Amino acid sequence: MSAQMQSTPETLPAFCEGIQYFADTLPEIGRLGSAPLLGPDCPALPDATDEKAIYQTLLAADALRYLTLQVTGSKSSGHPGGFASSADAVAALHLLGHRNMVTEVGHHAPGFYSAMFLDTSLEDMDIHTVADMRARFRERHGLLGHLSGAIPGLLAPAGPLGQGQHFAMAGAYLNRDKLFPVTIGDGGLGEPYIMSAFQHFATAYPDITNYLPVLVWNGYSQEHHSMVSLWDNTRMTDYWRAHGFDDVYLIDAREFADTPDAPVYADSTTFGFAARMAFTGAVLKASDAAARGALSGRRSCLIIKQLKGAGVHATGAKSHNLYAHHTLDSDDVKAGLQRRALPIQAWKVTRENFRHAGGGPAARVAVTESVRDLPSLDGLPLTEFKVGENHIPTTAFGHVVGEVGKRDPLFVVTNADGNEASGMANINKALTIRHPTADDLYFQGPAGQVYEPLNEDACAGLAVGVSLFGGRSLWCSYESFAINGLPIWQTVTQAMAELRRPTPATVCLFTAGALEQGRNGWTHQRPEIENYFAAMMRNGNVYPLFPVDANMIQASYDWALRQHNKGIVITASKSPLPIHATMAQSAQAIENGAMVLQTRPGAHTVVFAVTGDMVLQPVFEAAERLNQAGIGSRIVAVVNPRRLYRPGDVSWSSVSQPDDRFMDDAVFKTMFHGDVLIGVTGGPSGSLEPVMLRSQAMQREVFCWKRGETTASAQQLFDFNGMNAQAMHERALALLERVSA
8 A cells, every 4th residue: 555654644543642653544454444333332343344444454563563663663672573574464453352362472472562552551651652662672671671560461471482372272272262362483393392282282182272373474584584484374284274263364465466476475465456465365264263163162273474663664484573774764664664554544543443342451351351250279288297107298299289270170280201200190189181082090081180291391381371370380390301491481470570560389290310320320310400490590480399298398389379470390309208297387487587407516516407308317417417526407398489589689689479488597597507508408519508698607618519420229329329317418528627727
């Protein structure tokens, strides 16, 4: 659509302040765009084939493109190209009333912000005009470069590729009557997680189909052609069908081109008016059919095949990112804005359509904009074991998990390696593994609450997605393999730190610690993951917990279930271990951060600060050897190390649902003061950082994991890593000699 630029528009709506260019007119705007189709009594386009509906969808797509380039160009920064090629589908789904939209592509953020601006959701951030949006884009306390948990109306964060599908499926799982579209870039389609996650979910939950993948097939990735750019339409369609989708709607812009030499990936914005209307009509019709199918039991997929950068400053991978030379005065950006300029009437109509789509602004109607009602968990039965008895921590934990699932039917447990292998067969027995084949021998059946894809990303993804969307979940894993699911766990936990509402904490249990995996060798001995969480503790909402026994693991989970907007990681063993603490002591230790397990008097005091359960065995033995030599000791279990930092060490005050509980100096001194401090952990040393930072002991040492090896017992691994009682005893004596010198 060619148009003349309007230099001094009259009767400019206030929200348009900051738009640089306006067209004098557009073809057929008087006939097809004189009044918005949506309103207070009409939350969705009533007829997807109606000419006015098609026209106003076209206006909406161009408005999204214009705003995306206007805003990114204002900062010479951001990513306009990928979203631009999806704008037609995004506009169609919004105007069809589907407001619970997520994305796999963080680079599409400015387009998603543009939609939230048009529907007035961003007014909750005091962004009322395009000028406001330009000023706040990619600024602190503004519109972050990628989607986050802080933006009104947007359901989920988007950072690393290959994550958005989890949010769509989690939303669909918790809200069976609403559609959850998720845009997926063909650059991100190379991530193996996306399709395997869809297929396992479809197998486990065949009746849940109200999620809609929208593949943005534009031929390019971030800096080159996409890996699927040479596929033809039949191969792409077959690919989605092979992964469990019943209906694949593929709209190829090239088929609507009004020139015979259109490239394989065509730009619909260069077509004449009639061709543009035909393309937009096909997109709108397919979007409506795909949405209706997904909401009525058909696994549906929508594919928009259109050149990357359609309608912005450049095309192909060159459209992906703006650099310093891309200013609002540079020829390419300026020309792109002028090509997509709309008349004032188009902006008025589009604003009203977005404002009423789906029943109101997304900041009011999206499912994540309110707190979800959950069944009560008051009075969960915790089994208190007597001090001195031996019990398996994970089995005690599993009993509580089963009770949670019985009370909350939408509670889901995810595990790739199997609960039974971690001493938690009682979870499967209580809640049933979700599987299409019913078999009582394996506690599996089609209605279970235990989700077991052999893919840690899929496990973590569904669990954290459910938690982010307001439900309860639990991700269980071997610590050795959990690293494959941590990217999305971290993404969601970070989003929870800035979320505008309380939501249940995302809770993990990592079992089968390195010390229990001797025969399996180093492939199953990777406790280094604990340093990942140790580093995240400073975020302000991450809590690694190290219960010492079967009582404390129950207390840990009971505490975690009452937390909001936190990432909580419980690490424990699956072997029978001694009970060291009562239930009351356990609860207090979690709140305080640590507890004294044993004190032996003597001429000097060696303090052992310990994270873990099995690793306590050589520590108690070392303390006994010191006692025989007349040397005193104190064994302190570091249960919740986040509580042991100083307030200034952690960004606690900047997070949603802030937690300002830290152990004060007097209590810390009572627990950890001694002549010598020895930190001991069955994993890496990061979890002990808060203790080492605050300790006043002149002589300090750390015994921690070095690396794995094939061994016959935990003791041999202690020996191999220099963490046995003899080594601790000898090092304590050497440090005491320095104290006396």
